[in-house]
Amino acid sequence: MQKVQNIFISLWDKIDNVMLKHREMKTYENVLTGYMKMLPDRKKLTKAQKEEIQHFYKGLIGRKVSLYSHEYFYSRSGVFAKEYVPTNLYYSDLLPKANKKSVQVVYCDKNMLDVLIPDERVAHVFLKCMNGFYYYEGRSVTREDAMSLCENLGAVIVKPSLASKGRGVQKLTIKNGKVEESGETLDQLLKSYGKNFNIQECIVQHERMAALNPTSVNTIRVLSYRFDEEVVIVYAVVRIGRLGKIIDNQSAGGISTTIDAEGKLGKYAVAGSKINNLEKTDTGVVLDGYQLPSYDKAMAMVKRMHTHFPYSRILGWDIAIDQIGDPILVELNTRPGLSQSAFGSGMGEYTERIIRDLWPRPNTKWK
Amino acid sequence: MIARNFKNWFLRKIDERKRKRKIKGHIRELEVHRKLTKSQKKEVQDFYMSLIGKKVSLLSHEYFYSRTGVFSKDYVPVDLYYSNLLPKANKASVVQAYRDKNMFDIIFSGENLPHTYLKNRNGYYYFEGRPVSESEAIQLCQNLGQVIIKPTWSGKGHGIQLVDIKDGSVKSMGKPLIQLLKDYKKNFIIQACIRQHERMSALNPTSVNTIRILSYRSGMEVLIIYAVVRIGHLGSVVDNQSAGGISTTIDKDGRLGKYSFGGYNKDKIEKTDTGIVLDGYQLPSYDKTIEIVKRMHFNLPYFDIVGWDIAIDENGIPVLIEFNLGPGLSQSAFCSGMGEHTERIIRELWPRQNSKYPIR
Numbered sequence: 001m002q003k004v005q006n007i008f009i010s011l012w013d014k015i016d017n018v019m020l021k022h023r024e025m026k027t028y029e030n031v032l033t034g035y036m037k038m039l040p041d042r043k044k045l046t047k048a049q050k051e052e053i054q055h056f057y058k059g060l061i062g063r064k065v066s067l068y069s070h071e072y073f074y075s076r077s078g079v080f081a082k083e084y085v086p087t088n089l090y091y092s093d094l095l096p097k098a099n100k101k102s103v104q105v106v107y108c109d110k111n112m113l114d115v116l117i118p119d120e121r122v123a124h125v126f127l128k129c130m131n132g133f134y135y136y137e138g139r140s141v142t143r144e145d146a147m148s149l150c151e152n153l154g155a156v157i158v159k160p161s162l163a164s165k166g167r168g169v170q171k172l173t174i175k176n177g178k179v180e181e182s183g184e185t186l187d188q189l190l191k192s193y194g195k196n197f198n199i200q201e202c203i204v205q206h207e208r209m210a211a212l213n214p215t216s217v218n219t220i221r222v223l224s225y226r227f228d229e230e231v232v233i234v235y236a237v238v239r240i241g242r243l244g245k246i247i248d249n250q251s252a253g254g255i256s257t258t259i260d261a262e263g264k265l266g267k268y269a270v271a272g273s274k275i276n277n278l279e280k281t282d283t284g285v286v287l288d289g290y291q292l293p294s295y296d297k298a299m300a301m302v303k304r305m306h307t308h309f310p311y312s313r314i315l316g317w318d319i320a321i322d323q324i325g326d327p328i329l330v331e332l333n334t335r336p337g338l339s340q341s342a343f344g345s346g347m348g349e350y351t352e353r354i355i356r357d358l359w360p361r362p363n364t365k366w367k
Numbered sequence: 368m369i370a371r372n373f374k375n376w377f378l379r380k381i382d383e384r385k386r387k388r389k390i391k392g393h394i395r396e397l398e399v400h401r402k403l404t405k406s407q408k409k410e411v412q413d414f415y416m417s418l419i420g421k422k423v424s425l426l427s428h429e430y431f432y433s434r435t436g437v438f439s440k441d442y443v444p445v446d447l448y449y450s451n452l453l454p455k456a457n458k459a460s461v462v463q464a465y466r467d468k469n470m471f472d473i474i475f476s477g478e479n480l481p482h483t484y485l486k487n488r489n490g491y492y493y494f495e496g497r498p499v500s501e502s503e504a505i506q507l508c509q510n511l512g513q514v515i516i517k518p519t520w521s522g523k524g525h526g527i528q529l530v531d532i533k534d535g536s537v538k539s540m541g542k543p544l545i546q547l548l549k550d551y552k553k554n555f556i557i558q559a560c561i562r563q564h565e566r567m568s569a570l571n572p573t574s575v576n577t578i579r580i581l582s583y584r585s586g587m588e589v590l591i592i593y594a595v596v597r598i599g600h601l602g603s604v605v606d607n608q609s610a611g612g613i614s615t616t617i618d619k620d621g622r623l624g625k626y627s628f629g630g631y632n633k634d635k636i637e638k639t640d641t642g643i644v645l646d647g648y649q650l651p652s653y654d655k656t657i658e659i660v661k662r663m664h665f666n667l668p669y670f671d672i673v674g675w676d677i678a679i680d681e682n683g684i685p686v687l688i689e690f691n692l693g694p695g696l697s698q699s700a701f702c703s704g705m706g707e708h709t710e711r712i713i714r715e716l717w718p719r720q721n722s723k724y725p726i727r
Binding site for chain 1: 374378381458460461463464465467470473474476488489490491498500587665666668669
């Protein structure tokens with residue numbers, strides 16, 4: 001009886017996993033083919049190109065891949081590359097192979113950042129709310145204490161700690177227990193954010209970063225990959241917010257531009273799912289060749305920080321540069337996107353090496 | 368959605384059945400088997416009917432009654448506890464991440480923990496918090512002397528060893544250090560040995576005897592459900608019950624109870640292996656320990672029921688050895704499920720979502 005039960009459960013799990021994975025992969029495909037329909041000019045892959053891609057992936061993972069990603073990114077950037085990575089292969093196979101899923105919940109919790117890397121400069125958090133419990137400067141406090149301690153914080157950023165893509169991030173001024181912008185009380189504010197969020201400092205950024213767009217904190221978004229022996233930077237882009245917006249996320253209209261090895265910006269920026277080839281920011285700064293401050297410092301910091309996350313091979317980092325040119329970690333992302341449209345490639349020169357490194361590893365999400 | 372709910376319900380039922388079957392096995396091994404009377408059965412069912420609105424399996428009550436000789440309606444059925452109450456109290460999806468013993472000093476930085484020399488996390492080495500290569504790690508650990516090595520994902524004291532490292536080799540086993548590290552594979556920790564307080568080591572000198580405390584967080588209040596002392600078997604390094612250790616209750620002033628229990632059927636031990644009479648034996652720094660547990664529980668916002676293993680060092684300072692996110696209730700030592708708090712805890716937990724087998 002016990003045996004039959006066990007076989008039944010494991011069979012159920014297997015069918016379940018296969019079905020859910022298939023559905024997830026289909027969803028990622030549908031998202032991109034949806035964007036594709038909105039593109040002004042669509043390019044078709046030629047037969048030779050198709051063969052080149054399939055040959056490349058056959059050699060790497062032993063099977064063919066669906067070509068919608070290549071077609072979409074080719075249409076957007078005008079650059080054909082066999083190294084584009086299909087988004088569903090990336091999210092459903094490569095990422096769960098790289099990052100152990102069961103422990104990522106702690107790493108992507110924005111309230112845990114300063115706990116996990118105490119030696120690095122992380123955006124200072126005044127108040128944390130984790131699972132409904134309040135912590136002021138790391139000390140456990142009651143809700144009433146939290147409210148009286150935060151009465152006069154001044155200009156702050158409030159953000160949900162488990163959400164991503166800049167959802168719910170607000171820049172507010174708290175004075176005398178009231179939010180100046182909306183007029184609601186602190187009590188109402190805390191209530192509206194639910195059980196997991198934090199209140200943190202407003203970062204005053206470097207003048208060269210602020211010049212790109214003064215209303216948002218413009219961050220350098222870095223994707224790093226950890227091989228057994230070294231950490232490499234897969235790509236770095238700068239995210240620039242739109243005029244008047246306080247966040248720089250692409251989903252909020254932010255534009256992103258590639259950064260070369262010396263910290264100079266690339267020629268064009270992309271935005272959203274269909275805007276291409278922007279040459280200037282909203283403030284009129286020409287992107288091409290614009291020098292970012294402290295770029296090498298930021299890269300060194302990322303490489304140092306990645307070694308503290310042994311269960312993740314792929315990590316995305318949002319780094320701001322402060323007034324005196326020191327990098328500050330704003331956010332850590334355990335499921336970072338690849339920015340293939342800005343970059344014109346999947347994982348650049350490392351594509352083949354990374355896929356080869358990851359493929360034999362167990363998938364921690366779809367067992 | 369319906370299929371998922373059904374699957375979760377089904378898995379929970381199987382989980383409950385496994386627990387019940389285990390208890391049945393324990394009952395069979397008992398020397399004295401006491402049956403519950405009809406009125407006792409009714410008392411238990413009435414109690415649980417009012418708390419959770421349904422009847423419970425009486426196997427646990429029967430088992431603990433037989434072992435201790437004390438009947439109480441407050442015993443908590445083990446299947447109810449492990450498959451329902453625990454996943455309601457502790458968020459299952461984050462348990463795995465916090466269970467990692469390599470995370471303890473990160474979460475509780477500033478608290479008293481044994482000094483950590485070397486960590487291996489997923490194959491990467493860290494010496495005193497700094498990432499190092501394998502050859503560097505071996506170089507740095509050549510002459511550590513007496514240290515404790517333990518795997519970081521396992522429980523119940525499995526794989527914990529006291530080793531003496533000198534000149535790059537392990538003295539007691541006669542193998543090189545690199546071989547020891549290879550044997551432990553990918554996730555382990557090397558820590559300093561704790562010199563325990565003389566009154567603690569008097570109980571059994573070969574093991575670090577810990578105070579195990581179960582605490583429950585309710586809002587800004589932390590309740591102590593129980594405290595027992597775990598005493599190792601003479602010659603054993605660990606004090607776990609599964610390794611022959613015995614456990615005795617501790618009263619509010621830090622004095623030991625009269626009897627000790629070991630394993631699943633050893634009852635009413637009055638003396639330790641070293642010949643010390645348990646009854647009324649005063650433990651050192653007990654109130655400090657309780658204070659520290661209450662403070663530390665605030666650092667774990669996702670978990671409301673936590674078991675703590677605390678040792679007392681030679682200066683009387685409590686040191687956190689381990690915390691446990693799926694702790695047992697020690698009902699046989701305690702003659703009750705969660706003591707005076709049983710009713711309150713079950714009432715608070717029952718309306719919550721079961722985080723392991725959620726039904727929406």
